[in-house]
Amino acid sequence: MPEFSCDVCGASFALRFAYQQVANRRAKRHVCSEKCRDTLLAGSRPAKREVRRLAVMNHKGGTGKTTTAVNLAAGLADSGAEVLLVDADAQGHVAVSLGVRGPRSLYHVMVEGVPVQEAVVRVSSGLSVLSSDETLASAEVWLARMEHQRHQILRTRMASVTDYDYVVIDCGPSLSLLNMNALYFSGEVIIPVACDFLSLVGLRQAMKTIERVNSLLAHPVRVLGVLPTFYDQRNRISDESVERLRARFGDRVMSPIRVNTRLKEAPSFKQTIFDYAPQSRGATDYRRLVREVKRESSV
Ligand SMILES: Nc1ncnc2c1ncn2[C@@H]1O[C@H](COP(=O)(O)OP(=O)(O)O)[C@@H](O)[C@H]1O
Numbered sequence: 252m253p254e255f256s257c258d259v260c261g262a263s264f265a266l267r268f269a270y271q272q273v274a275n276r277r278a279k280r281h282v283c284s285e286k287c288r289d290t291l292l293a294g295s296r297p298a299k300r301e302v303r304r305l306a307v308m309n310h311k312g313g314t315g316k317t318t319t320a321v322n323l324a325a326g327l328a329d330s331g332a333e334v335l336l337v338d339a340d341a342q343g344h345v346a347v348s349l350g351v352r353g354p355r356s357l358y359h360v361m362v363e364g365v366p367v368q369e370a371v372v373r374v375s376s377g378l379s380v381l382s383s384d385e386t387l388a389s390a391e392v393w394l395a396r397m398e399h400q401r402h403q404i405l406r407t408r409m410a411s412v413t414d415y416d417y418v419v420i421d422c423g424p425s426l427s428l429l430n431m432n433a434l435y436f437s438g439e440v441i442i443p444v445a446c447d448f449l450s451l452v453g454l455r456q457a458m459k460t461i462e463r464v465n466s467l468l469a470h471p472v473r474v475l476g477v478l479p480t481f482y483d484q485r486n487r488i489s490d491e492s493v494e495r496l497r498a499r500f501g502d503r504v505m506s507p508i509r510v511n512t513r514l515k516e517a518p519s520f521k522q523t524i525f526d527y528a529p530q531s532r533g534a535t536d537y538r539r540l541v542r543e544v545k546r547e548s549s550v
């Protein structure tokens with residue numbers, strides 16, 4: 252049997268097990284033991300990445316949160332980033348929109364402490380999803396019963412998640428403990444606001460929660476941007492809404508996402524807008540959002 256020399260400790264050994272051959276940075280390496288293999292793999296890992304954590308949040312339903320979270324995550328992945336999209340809404344719309352069904356969900360990670368990597372499903376190159384379904388509602392009850400640190404669970408559970416450039420969280424439309432967890436975990440927030448009067452009310456509530464997280468939890472969350480959605484240039488209310496947002500938030504108001512039927516249709520085909528209708532206005536607008544997010548450096 253041919254003798255090999257271990258690439259880690261230098262010992263001579265005979266090749267007997269599959270794990271003794273490691274494809275490492277395109278070269279084949281040989282190791283004598285599992286311990287040496289682990290040492291080799293640890294050494295070949297890229298330096299710990301700076302993970303940007305973005306929550307897409309607004310207390311109001313139907314403002315384009317899920318559409319934004321899904322297409323922002325997909326667009327970032329298309330641009331070469333490694334992205335984890337987390338669904339923090341018990342309605343489970345992320346999984347439905349992308350047609351993913353994993354054996355485990357955010358509930359298992361939050362409540363049962365299942366490691367994140369065991370619950371994540373790879374959707375396409377660069378894009379992975381940690382999905383949710385209606386069981387997440389009981390995570391809210393579980394959190395409410397906790398006496399201490401109930402806003403910190405998500406951050407604790409995600410502490411080991413460093414393999415991504417971005418984690419994007421799709422939040423539910425409520426003032427829930429889950430959303431507090433999402434904010435406490437996140438460094439930045441994007442607030443999609445539909446271009447109508449009532450949505451501006453939801454925006455005020457969202458801002459209050461962010462201020463609360465910042466002061467009560469002593470955790471700086473930055474409003475990366477307020478994103479006007481359902482923008483329709485034929486309606487005066489659209490321009491009025493954007494003007495009011497600009498008066499309040501200045502250059503933190505991002506370029507609007509126009510009303511586009513293709514955006515509405517894409518989820519029924521389990522596709523992102525970039526796969527379903529790459530030439531559409533929806534794809535153009537979300538591509539622009541991706542560029543705006545990438546241009547902004549993290550806090
Ligand atoms: N820019 C848009 N143009 C047309 N329809 C949209 C647009 N953005 C979202 N939608 C549709 O509006 C509905 C609500 O959007 P969604 O992203 O689910 O909002 P939320 O997650 O805030 O409840 C969905 O049917 C979605 O497909």
Ligand SMILES: [Mg+2]
Pocket residue numbers: 316317318340344422423
């Ligand atoms: Mg949603």
